[in-house]
Amino acid sequence: MILKKERLNDLLEALASKATVYVPRELDGQTRFAPFAKGSAVELGKAKTVFSPKETLFPQTETLYTYAQLGEDITLCETVNTTNQVLFGVRSCDTYSIERLDEVFLTRTFIDTLYLERRNNTLIVALGCTEPDRSCFCTSFGIDPAAGTGADIQLTDTGDGYFVEALTGRGTEALQAWSPFLTEGQKTAARELTFSLALDTSNVKDSLEQLFEHAYWNDLSMKCLGCGTCAFVCPTCHCFDMSQNNKGNTGYRFRTWDSCTFSDYSMMAGFHNPRPTKMRRLRNRFMHKLSFFSDRYGSSLCCGCGRCIELCPAGIDISRVIEDTSSLMGAGAEQQGSTAVKEVAS
Amino acid sequence: MANTQETLRERARILLEDGTLDYLIGWEAGRFEGQTTPLIIRTVADVDRLIYNEYCVHLLAKYPLADKTTKKIGVVVRGCDARGINLALKDGQIERDRLYLLGIPCQGMKDAQTGEELKKCRECTHRNPVVYDELLGDLLEQSAVADRFAEVNRIESLSADERYDYWADVFSRCIRCKACRDVCPTCTCKECFTDQAAKGWQGKETSLAENQNYGITRMFHSGERCLECGECERVCPKGLPLMQLNRKVIKDVHELFGEYIAGIDDCTPSPLDHYQLDDVEEFM
Numbered sequence: 001m002i003l004k005k006e007r008l009n010d011l012l013e014a015l016a017s018k019a020t021v022y023v024p025r026e027l028d029g030q031t032r033f034a035p036f037a038k039g040s041a042v043e044l045g046k047a048k049t050v051f052s053p054k055e056t057l058f059p060q061t062e063t064l065y066t067y068a069q070l071g072e073d074i075t076l077c078e079t080v081n082t083t084n085q086v087l088f089g090v091r092s093c094d095t096y097s098i099e100r101l102d103e104v105f106l107t108r109t110f111i112d113t114l115y116l117e118r119r120n121n122t123l124i125v126a127l128g129c130t131e132p133d134r135s136c137f138c139t140s141f142g143i144d145p146a147a148g149t150g151a152d153i154q155l156t157d158t159g160d161g162y163f164v165e166a167l168t169g170r171g172t173e174a175l176q177a178w179s180p181f182l183t184e185g186q187k188t189a190a191r192e193l194t195f196s197l198a199l200d201t202s203n204v205k206d207s208l209e210q211l212f213e214h215a216y217w218n219d220l221s222m223k224c225l226g227c228g229t230c231a232f233v234c235p236t237c238h239c240f241d242m243s244q245n246n247k248g249n250t251g252y253r254f255r256t257w258d259s260c261t262f263s264d265y266s267m268m269a270g271f272h273n274p275r276p277t278k279m280r281r282l283r284n285r286f287m288h289k290l291s292f293f294s295d296r297y298g299s300s301l302c303c304g305c306g307r308c309i310e311l312c313p314a315g316i317d318i319s320r321v322i323e324d325t326s327s328l329m330g331a332g333a334e335q336q337g338s339t340a341v342k343e344v345a346s
Numbered sequence: 347m348a349n350t351q352e353t354l355r356e357r358a359r360i361l362l363e364d365g366t367l368d369y370l371i372g373w374e375a376g377r378f379e380g381q382t383t384p385l386i387i388r389t390v391a392d393v394d395r396l397i398y399n400e401y402c403v404h405l406l407a408k409y410p411l412a413d414k415t416t417k418k419i420g421v422v423v424r425g426c427d428a429r430g431i432n433l434a435l436k437d438g439q440i441e442r443d444r445l446y447l448l449g450i451p452c453q454g455m456k457d458a459q460t461g462e463e464l465k466k467c468r469e470c471t472h473r474n475p476v477v478y479d480e481l482l483g484d485l486l487e488q489s490a491v492a493d494r495f496a497e498v499n500r501i502e503s504l505s506a507d508e509r510y511d512y513w514a515d516v517f518s519r520c521i522r523c524k525a526c527r528d529v530c531p532t533c534t535c536k537e538c539f540t541d542q543a544a545k546g547w548q549g550k551e552t553s554l555a556e557n558q559n560y561g562i563t564r565m566f567h568s569g570e571r572c573l574e575c576g577e578c579e580r581v582c583p584k585g586l587p588l589m590q591l592n593r594k595v596i597k598d599v600h601e602l603f604g605e606y607i608a609g610i611d612d613c614t615p616s617p618l619d620h621y622q623l624d625d626v627e628e629f630m
Contacts, residue, residue: 028519028584060521134378219388223385225529227524227581228523229523229525232521232523233583243543254551256552257552262541264543278412309377313525313529313580313581314383315384317376320376
């Protein structure tokens with residue numbers, strides 16, 4: 001079936017009457033996923049949004065529960081997420097990322113109920129990429145930019161419309177409501193995409209493991225500011241911190257995004273910090289993305305969306321880290337095996 | 347600029363070779379056209395990685411401060427970098443004899459994507475380095491800059507409610523990545539108030555109140571020491587107009603205590619780090 005582009009807004013309007021529909025929009029000069037508003041432009045033509053749709057499933061700040069004490073009685077009220085939402089126009093890099101978030105929050109012993117509720121209430125509509133950005137390199141991780149794995153519905157741009165196909169049972173069910181807006185039509189052959197950035201990532205895990213003690217990390221981390229921009233724009237970064245806002249006898253406990261590049265990220269009670277230097281923190285970031293996550297879940301935690309490359313204030317570029325470590329290995333650098341330059345505390 | 351780059355490489359080669367420097371901080375090319383990134387050069391073999399062009403957007407002044415060893419550090423300094431170095435010297439963050447400053451008069455840097463001169467450079471009042479050990483190139487005539495307080499004046503003319511709404515909108519967008527703090531040459535506290543979780547100065551929640559607390563406290567803390575390098579605005583991933591706040595403080599300080607240019611040298615006391623008997627004290 002085909003959704004003609006001229007019917008797109010009618011469809012979104014219909015969907016928005018039943019759920020919060022997140023679409024790529026340009027707000028304050030930057031694209032991000034924001035609720036569809038009648039009459040506002042939907043930016044489906046551009047490549048990735050500046051900010052990922054991560055916050056629709058894992059908000060930057062999320063209340064876990066509220067509490068109140070009255071005399072001897074304490075009441076607790078857990079947050080329950082019941083809002084239905086549709087993520088519309090999600091690129092393959094971001095559907096891949098949502099699959100990784102699913103693994104973190106929904107598998108291996110602990111099920112995160114807040115995430116689970118949001119995830120269960122979310123329909124994901126993927127859109128195949130037609131024009132990658134300069135910093136896009138999802139294909140380097142084996143991601144197909146035309147096929148959003150883990151999505152419920154896949155859209156493919158056919159020129160004047162989108163070919164619509166359900167990928168899951170939930171997608172098939174959801175498409176019933178779409179039928180007034182669809183016409184018969186065939187899928188056109190996927191457009192050949194040119195990625196200016198293509199990397200060999202096959203050995204990156206091994207390289208990083210062997211270069212763990214290499215001086216490379218010292219000079220790389222020298223320029224790192226230690227801010228959280230990379231983590232906050234990353235569609236797969238999922239670390240959070242828990243805290244509370246207490247007012248007298250009432251308050252709430254919440255979680256907020258955290259970043260392993262922050263100096264207080266690994267600070268423990270008694271002020272012991274197992275990663276006391278910027279070098280160790282930045283190295284950990286790349287190790288987690290490209291090695292540790294794979295140990296646990298078998299896949300890369302970098303999806304090649306390139307958002308951190310575009311926004312890092314110091315120009316630190318994960319694609320160059322992949323290349324640099326590969327060429328250091330080629331040069332036999334793992335044999336040198338020591339942080340030749342003394343670490344500086346910062 | 348190609349000439350400046352050549353001279354810079356040549357000098358770097360000599361200074362590293364003769365042992366004047368342990369390392370030099372400059373820039374190298376990034377992956378994309380016009381993209382650059384700060385670079386440490388430790389050996390002569392790496393000298394050709396050094397670049398100098400109209401896209402060297404990163405302020406270098408803060409980088410040497412992390413090194414608490416006795417190493418001799420070369421830094422490429424333009425007006426903004428040099429003022430940052432003066433500020434660090436004045437604050438006792440590093441010793442002058444550990445630095446070797448290669449001064450470059452700056453024509454202004456460009457945004458690689460738009461080709462336009464960066465806002466921070468359009469507003470720059472000191473293109474020539476104000477401190478250096480050697481100068482690469484000729485000092486420039488300081489071009490006139492647009493009234494850098496125009497935005498502050500516009501906001502001051504709004505009503506209190508309008509001003510509140512304006513800043514509430516700005517801070518509602520802050521994601522608290524702290525890039526503005528981390529890049530800021532005035533931010534050199536060993537432990538930032540925002541990281542003192544146990545003391546609770548700054549809540550971790552991203553909410554309007556907490557975001558305002560972050561941004562406004564930072565503004566007052568940097569205060570009149572702000573160099574107007576504009577790095578906070580350049581790095582903000584949300585594009586927030588942070589310099590408007592800093593300039594409000596600077597404008598007020600100028601009006602109350604006379605003009606003060608932070609980082610112009612490493613010794614002039616700043617209006618807020620001492621007092622005089624005839625200081626304005628309208629609040630007493």
